[in-house]
Structures are given as structure tokens and as C-alpha cells.
Amino acid sequence: MIEAYLQSLLDAIAESPIVRASNVTLDKRTLRAGLIRGDLYFADGSRLHFRELVEVQAQVVRRMYSYHYQDADAALIFRYDDTPHHPGLSNFPNHKHVGNETHVIPATPPDLSAVLREIEAIHPLTS
Numbered sequence: 001m002i003e004a005y006l007q008s009l010l011d012a013i014a015e016s017p018i019v020r021a022s023n024v025t026l027d028k029r030t031l032r033a034g035l036i037r038g039d040l041y042f043a044d045g046s047r048l049h050f051r052e053l054v055e056v057q058a059q060v061v062r063r064m065y066s067y068h069y070q071d072a073d074a075a076l077i078f079r080y081d082d083t084p085h086h087p088g089l090s091n092f093p094n095h096k097h098v099g100n101e102t103h104v105i106p107a108t109p110p111d112l113s114a115v116l117r118e119i120e121a122i123h124p125l126t127s
Contacts, residue, residue: 002026002034005060009036012113018042018120032056040116044123045072050112067115076100077122080110 006026013022024038033055040048046069053064066081076097084093089106096107110118 002028002030002032002054002056005054005056006034006036009038009112012116013038013040016116016120018116018123042119042123046070046077046119046123047072048115048119050115052112062109065109067110067112069115069119078118080107080115082109 003026006024010024013019013024019040020043021041022038024036027035027037029035033053035051035053037051038049040050042048049066049068049070051064051066052062055061055063064082066079066083068079068081069077071077076099078099079097081095081097082093086092086095086104089095089104091106091108094107094109095104097104
């Protein structure tokens with residue numbers, strides 16, 4: 001069920017040593033599908049906004065995703081998403097914006113835990 005997947009995201013957030021505060025919501029569409037949105041806040045003022053449209057079948061299927069990480073001044077550090085606006089990339093529609101909106105590279109879709117590990121590697125925010 002969708003609630004079990006939501007709980008797995010909440011557990012990943014709770015286990016992360018870098019998250020200082022969070023706000024996560026579920027817009028349940030059916031027993032097995034919903035839109036999960038969240039904002040995670042870090043000690044240096046940076047923030048991760050994420051959203052996933054998921055359907056839980058035999059496994060979790062993400063129909064849409066975005067993980068937008070920005071610094072305290074709201075400048076983009078990176079964003080993973082699957083918006084189909086870069087058809088020339090090898091992993092279309094999956095891609096990553098790095099540093100600004102115009103620098104885009106192919107990317108494998110991460111999950112929330114992988115994004116949190118990437119943020120921790122960039123900025124060890126454990127203090």
C-alpha cells in the first residue's frame with residue numbers, strides 16, 4: 001500500500017544525520033497510488049524539495065519524480081527529474097541539472113536515500 005512506501009521515505013529522513021527539519025505530505029489518489037511531496041531542511045540553510053507520483057504494484061513504480069536541492073539563497077545546486085524536455089540525452093527523460101538550469105546531464109533516477117547521501121557527500125551537515 002502507498003502508506004508503507006510513505007513510511008519508508010519518512011524512515012529514510014529520520015535516519016539521515018543531515019536533515020534538521022522536514023515537512024512531508026501524501027496526496028492519496030487510490031489505495032496504491034499517490035503524490036508524495038516534501039521539503040527537507042539542513043543546518044546550513046539549504047533545502048531539498050522533492051515530489052514523487054508513485055503507484056505501488058508488486059514494486060513501487062514512480063510515474064514522476066523531482067529532487068530539487070538548493071542552497072540557503074535558493075540557488076540551484078542540483079535537480080534530478082524526468083520532465084521530458086531534453087530528448088537528446090541518452091537516458092531520456094531522466095536527467096540531472098547541475099549548478100544551473102542550463103547544465104543538464106543524463107542520470108539514472110535516484111531514490112530519496114541516494115539523494116540524501118549525495119547531499120551529505122557535498123556538504124557534511126552533521127554539526
